[in-house]
Amino acid sequence: MSFNANKFTRMFFVAVLVTGTAMSVARVSDARAEGQKSAVSDPKWKSECGACHFAYPPRFLPAESWRAIMTGLDKHFGSNAGLDAESANEITAFLEKNASTKKHDTTMKPLLRITETSWFKSEHREVAASTWKLPKVKSPANCVACHTKAESGDFDEDNVRIPK
Template identity: 65%
Template sequence: MLFHIKNFTRNVAVALAMSATLSVAQADDHDGQKRTADNARWKSECSACHVAYPPGMLPAESWRAIMSGLDKHFGSDASLDAASASEITAFLEKNASAKKYNASGKPLLRITETRSFKSEHSEVSTSVWKNPKVKSPANCGACHTKAESGDFNEDDVKIPK
């Protein structure tokens, strides 16, 4: 019970902060594969467990869904204080992809489930994905040597042997 109340309070705080920043988050430049957008809090908080995935790789509705469920984030607890959460949410929304999903309604929570990801990786063979050095398709840095700086250019891909 206490858990729900705490969560509810946090969500309200996030929602309030978000509505304040939404108006500034309208204009967007979509940077696609190469990250140009930057934000210090996002960089430090969202690269603690994996690379800071570029905002341009998911639409705003996906980021909103991810940011409102950080306490149950892919099996881990990535909760943030309300101020950090709202700043990061606004940053992600502002730099999100303009692509929309068809049907289904539910926002995708994974870049690795998007059509762009699948087509960009259509030539990567099953044996590569199964390599223990890769671990997970979400482990971008296993193959993209500059993933940490937001650079996913194909010239810097090195498949682990």
């Protein structure tokens, strides 16, 4: 009996330890999720837009640009990227809600390319033409080539590394 009780006590401690470890692992992943909260996200946007290219943050374009992009997905920069209506509606709503509210020229047709916006050109004015053509960069549309933390919505200059 005393042997059994002893074994039971030991098992009990093991169980408590295992539970404790599981709980702290859960806490760490919660904290990690919290750290990324600053960047808006939507699972459909991430999976659909992010399937073929970096999922560009909604704040990079005004709402009318996103609307124009989302209604023209059948001719999306040379590819038919048409979506089912449900996904398209969800993504459009997410993009509109988080779109740029910066002042921009509304007399012109909405811009479809982030790289043509004045803020983009101004932010990248120091980037040499040769840098854009580096094999690991290829194009100004490839944010993640230099913005090492772009996936988490962080475009801070401190985290820019131009590849060799």
